[in-house]
Amino acid sequence: MLARTWTLAVVVIGLLGTGLLRVEIAGQAPDSRAERLRRETDNVALQNVAPFKVFDNLYYVGVGYVGSWLITTNQGLILIDTLEGAYKEHPIEGIRKLGFDPANIKYVILTHYHLDHTAGAARIQELPGVRLVMGDADWDALARVPNPNNERLPRRDVAVKEGDTVTVGTTTIKLHVLGGHTPATLGVDFTVYDGGKPYRAFMFGGAAPGPGRQAAEQFLASVNRIEQLQDGVQVRVVTHPWMDPQFWERVDRLASRKAGDPHPFVAPEVFRAWIAELKMTATARLDEARAKEAANPGSQR
Numbered sequence: 001m002l003a004r005t006w007t008l009a010v011v012v013i014g015l016l017g018t019g020l021l022r023v024e025i026a027g028q029a030p031d032s033r034a035e036r037l038r039r040e041t042d043n044v045a046l047q048n049v050a051p052f053k054v055f056d057n058l059y060y061v062g063v064g065y066v067g068s069w070l071i072t073t074n075q076g077l078i079l080i081d082t083l084e085g086a087y088k089e090h091p092i093e094g095i096r097k098l099g100f101d102p103a104n105i106k107y108v109i110l111t112h113y114h115l116d117h118t119a120g121a122a123r124i125q126e127l128p129g130v131r132l133v134m135g136d137a138d139w140d141a142l143a144r145v146p147n148p149n150n151e152r153l154p155r156r157d158v159a160v161k162e163g164d165t166v167t168v169g170t171t172t173i174k175l176h177v178l179g180g181h182t183p184a185t186l187g188v189d190f191t192v193y194d195g196g197k198p199y200r201a202f203m204f205g206g207a208a209p210g211p212g213r214q215a216a217e218q219f220l221a222s223v224n225r226i227e228q229l230q231d232g233v234q235v236r237v238v239t240h241p242w243m244d245p246q247f248w249e250r251v252d253r254l255a256s257r258k259a260g261d262p263h264p265f266v267a268p269e270v271f272r273a274w275i276a277e278l279k280m281t282a283t284a285r286l287d288e289a290r291a292k293e294a295a296n297p298g299s300q301r
């Protein structure tokens, strides 16, 4: 009952605060660990969660409010997203703690240009042989991004087009350009293994539309495209743990998992429900943007 009340309270606060449905935080009490990790971004002690293994070839090296993921291959490492501010060393330290060598990073995939995902990439770019990969239009956007904390930003490198792949050793990752959160947000489509058994994983790099009608239209088109290609997706990999209300529960279940237990991150129905929910959000946001535009014909976008 208490949890229900909180759910309602959080949704209502979300609605009041933004005028948008904040479904992704439903179910989290304000003082829960998940909600504190989402909100207390400056609480370094809280944010510095230890890195952990999720699949045979996928590890979490992010902090509490924003993710960074490590994919291991037979010939080197691939990192997805790189954090910001006080946390820029966190993925690198995590990689070391897990027993890998950051010098073996071959590619860094940046899901989109926002600084919480890209700022840490500047120093990783200094390592020899590392290529940074991001959507073409997001490299342009990064060059113009407001940078209030004067982060050193990565230099433009590999510009992704729809369907491009990243290959290291026997691992190939397919990239989709799914704009709307940013102009060229990436979708990362890859295989994870649990005790050798393969599962298709998908990471949608920006699961909320940016401001304005164009972004809302682009976002809806992207969600529709994910819907087309989601058959067979079994694992949702999130850019921010709070996008999955059960993320930390899954982590706990994984840690106490016994032989034969199902893998808590293998949940195809969760992925499909999420895409359906994003479609509703996108449609509502587009209606809102159109109504705003109709009421205010001068502000076209």
Ligand SMILES: [Zn+2]
Residues within 6 Å of the ligand: 112, 114, 181, 206
């Ligand atoms: Zn973002």
